[in-house]
Amino acid sequence: MGKPAKEQLNLQVNGEIVTLTSPDKPLWPKHNIVKIEYINYLTQIAPYMLPFLKNRALTVIRYPHGVGDERFYQKNCPDYAPDYVQTVLDENINYIVCNNLPTLLWLGNQLAFEFHIPFRTSDTSRPSEIVLDLDPPSRDEFQLSVDAALMIKEVCENLRLKTFIKTSGNKGMQIYIPLPENEITFDESRLFTQFLAHYLIEREPRWFTIERLKKNRGNKCYIDYIQHAEGKTIIAPYSARGNEDGLVAAPLFWDEVNQSLKPEQFPLTIIQDRIKNSGDPFKEFFSSKKKQPISPVIKALKEKSL
Numbered sequence: 506m507g508k509p510a511k512e513q514l515n516l517q518v519n520g521e522i523v524t525l526t527s528p529d530k531p532l533w534p535k536h537n538i539v540k541i542e543y544i545n546y547l548t549q550i551a552p553y554m555l556p557f558l559k560n561r562a563l564t565v566i567r568y569p570h571g572v573g574d575e576r577f578y579q580k581n582c583p584d585y586a587p588d589y590v591q592t593v594l595d596e597n598i599n600y601i602v603c604n605n606l607p608t609l610l611w612l613g614n615q616l617a618f619e620f621h622i623p624f625r626t627s628d629t630s631r632p633s634e635i636v637l638d639l640d641p642p643s644r645d646e647f648q649l650s651v652d653a654a655l656m657i658k659e660v661c662e663n664l665r666l667k668t669f670i671k672t673s674g675n676k677g678m679q680i681y682i683p684l685p686e687n688e689i690t691f692d693e694s695r696l697f698t699q700f701l702a703h704y705l706i707e708r709e710p711r712w713f714t715i716e717r718l719k720k721n722r723g724n725k726c727y728i729d730y731i732q733h734a735e736g737k738t739i740i741a742p743y744s745a746r747g748n749e750d751g752l753v754a755a756p757l758f759w760d761e762v763n764q765s766l767k768p769e770q771f772p773l774t775i776i777q778d779r780i781k782n783s784g785d786p787f788k789e790f791f792s793s794k795k796k797q798p799i800s801p802v803i804k805a806l807k808e809k810s811l
Contacts, residue, residue: 512526512527512528512529513525513526513527513528514528514541516544516610518606518607518610519605519606519607521587521589521607522587523587523607523610523611523614524614525540525541525544525610525614526614527540528540528541528544529541530571531571532568532571532572532616532618533571533572533749533750533751533773534571534572534749535749535750535751536750536751536772536773536774538751538773538774540613540614540616543613543745543773544610544613544614546745546773546776546777547609547610547613548606548610549777550743550776550777550780551606551609553742553743553780553785553787554609554620554741554742554743554744555603555604555605555606555609556790556791557622557741557742557743558602558603558604558609558620558622558741559602559603559604559626560593560602560604560626560627560628561602561603561622561623561625561626561627562580562593562595562598562600562601562602562622562623562627563600563601563602563603563620563621563622564578564579564580564600564621564622564738565578565579565601565612565615565617565618565619565620565621566578566579566617566618566619566621566747567579567615567616567617567618568616568618568747569616571616572618572747572748572749572751576747579617580598580600581598581599581600582599582600582601586601586611587607587611589605589607589608589611590607590608590611591604591605591608593627595627600627602627603620618744618745618746618747619740619744619745619746619747620740620741620744621738621739621740621741621744622738622739622741623735623736623737623738624636624691624733624734624735624737624738624739625735629686629687630690630691630735631686631687631688631689631690631691632684632689632690632691632694632733633683633684633686633794634681634682634683634684634794635681635682635684635694635697635698635733636679636680636681636682636732636733636739637657637679637680637682637698637701637702637728637729637730637733638673638677638679638727638728638729638732638733638739639653639654639677639678639679639680639726639727639728639729640673640676640677640726640727640728640729641676641677641726641727642676642719642722642723642724642725642726642727643676644675644676644767644768644769646724646726647676647677647766647767647768648764649712649713649725649726650676650677650678650726651678651762651763651764651766652709652712652726653678653705653712653713653726653728654670654678654680654762655762656704656705656708656709657680657701657705658670658680658759660701660704661682664798664802665798666682666797666798666799666802667682667683667789667793667796667797668680668681668682668759669681669682669683669756669786669787669790670756670757670759670762670786671742671754671755671756671757671786671787672752672753672754672755672757672768672771673740673746673754673768674740674744674745674746674748674752674753674754674755674768674771675746675748675752675768676768677726677768678762679739679740679754681787681790682697682797682799683790683791683793683794683797684794684797684799685794685795685797685799686794688799688800689799689800689803691733691734691735693803693807694733694803695730695733695734696803696806696807696810697799697802697803697806698730698733699730700806701728701730702715702728702730703715705728706728711725712725712726713725713726713727713728714726714727714728715727715728715729715730715731717731740754741754742754742756742787743755743756743776745773750769750772751772751773751774752768752769752771752772752773753771753772753773753776755771755776755779756785756786756787757786758783758786
């Protein structure tokens with residue numbers, strides 16, 4: 506007798522069939538999260554997550570046995586992908602573009618936990634947003650990223666720029682500045698991220714650094730303005746992370762960003778109820794893009810650098 510077939514479910518999703526294999530497979534043992542619960546999370550979070558994945562060349566990190574040591578990055582779309590999975594060719598890599606719920610759930614079944622996206626859509630060479638990564642040495646120093654975020658928000662408010670904030674899902678935070686489409690280049694956005702990073706260091710040199718080598722940072726929070734560049738990626742809002750705590754890169758309301766905030770507050774088990782009870786902190790992200798007066802800021806920075 507042969508081995509019994511592994512249990513699988515065929516899900517009807519928006520007119521497509523998504524096959525779910527091993528639905529009871531443990532993924533995050535610490536929270537007793539099995540695969541079917543992860544698929545349910547992706548289904549519920551899709552209306553809030555998919556807009557950030559739309560038309561972007563996707564890099565995923567897959568965890569074939571759930572969280573643990575074994576993981577691998579996937580950029581190229583595999584030959585066995587269903588027909589509903591869209592792709593885009595960029596520098597000889599056939600990237601998946603996650604534009605629909607069936608694709609999102611198919612990736613979930615492939616145990617893609619982390620969804621990393623570039624700062625631009627695939628139909629433009631210009632950034633759609635500025636994201637500044639605030640990276641403390643460990644979760645014990647998470648408050649440094651809180652302090653950095655609040656200082657950056659203050660600067661941006663003075664420039665009449667609207668900002669959004671999320672946890673990284675690990676040990677830091679990421680601050681977002683939506684941009685009008687096709688208005689500024691990556692080189693121009695670098696002027697602004699560099700300006701913000703240097704402002705923080707001048708204001709609190711004991712807390713912040715732009716030192717790239719970890720061994721030279723001490724206990725300072727790394728302000729990673731170099732990460733915002735063509736070809737780089739960032740964890741997508743609402744993506745899970747491959748840590749044992751099952752944390753999510755969780756969008757926050759600004760009034761939550763205070764001294765009591767901790768990244769451990771946002772495992773994927775609470776995110777659906779959080780949105781249901783409090784709403785989506787990134788709700789106005791896309792509608793705010795056209796209103797951002799970023800061009801005068803870039804112009805002033807260019808004049809200053811002459």
